[in-house]
Amino acid sequence: MIAIIDYNAGNIQSVRFALNRLGIEPVLTNDEEQLQKADKVIFPGVGEAGTAMSFLKSKNLHQVIPELSQPVLGICLGLQLMCRHSEESNTDCLNIFPLNVKKFSGGMKIPHIGWNTIYNLKSPLFKGCSENNYVYYVHSYFAETEKNTIAETDYINKFSAALQKNNFYAVQFHPEKSSSVGEQILKNFLAL
């Protein structure tokens, strides 16, 4: 069973439909037990960090998510919430990755919207993908690169396109909207 964490954030349908296209019907849930039982957990999200963390806390998911032992994939805001802290509403996050999430600043359009390349790919998550493949981004905040970075992208500065630590995977871009490259990444996650 593939669970998608349902926490009132945007794009949950898009992620669900992307899995449908791969022949999988995921379960949308914020139930502690169901999440623990799932074979894999997807933690999507488009929205605001402070509001999202409050919701997770109200369901005790801030305790549950970091304790999960099956493969977990954070997407976009999901990645940011898996970090230590976000500048957005000065929010303390789940601290799976010891990173601070910052807002882009300096001379270029924000949000970073559109197709950009990923490089320095270092994970089975990118099996079958090539250096400088294009993926779709929509975000104003980013996580810097560090030892858990498994893919990088440049926009204003270099940032973590993807992170991995043990069973926790996270991508800043939207695989569910990234055409065939995104589909490959989702397939790779499901095959872990």
Next chain:
Amino acid sequence: MLTKRIISCLDIKDGRTVKGINFVDLRDAGDPVELGKRYADEGADELVFLDITATHENRKTLIELVNRISLNLNIPFTVGGGISSVADVSALLNAGADKISINSAAVRHPELVSEIAARFGSQCVVVAVDAKKTNGIWKVYLNGGRIETELHLEDWVKQLEKLGAGEILFTSMNHDGTKNGFACEELSRISEMISIPLIASGGAGKPEHFLEAFSIGKADAALAASVFHFKEIEIKNLKKYLAQNQIPVRL
């Protein structure tokens, strides 16, 4: 490197695409889903579905359509036409739209832009602005260009950014339908004035026009409907041409 986006716009009437002439090889060129997939395969970076009837009775048809598009399409898409409330936006996003586009409602109720941005995030709010230059002054128009407002284009665009718009889709009515190129001079002025992405619309006729929209107009994306719909320009060839001319595009 972030690429410039090519956006294909599909006009929807009663849940069907307003037909192009050259799609004889499609099983059903009237089906927005099939046509949308076709554009995605050809390399469109995003799609816009514009409900040109946008009547209250057709709302349910539109929601069902958006659901079907989202289930079948693996690139981002925007839905516009007749959106006038947070509830309209909520229904479209829940059906799977990535962004919504509002136009007249933003002029009538500017606070709606802020409400949508606060509730769903700026990234999903595209504000479409139709403007016409008369005697050297760009004014904003409503209802597909039928009603002139007192708003000056540049003031309005700056206000929209403050209100929380995520992107501006600027259509020049002087250029729309002419196939003589985009309003590059004005695009460039607007693009430098705002720090959110700008989508150029109106006037595409040749690949050179897209090149100018990016190089002179400094647009972040360019949108067209008929030249793609009638296959006067193939998106694949257009992107190759742009790449050869040093415009970063996704190939």
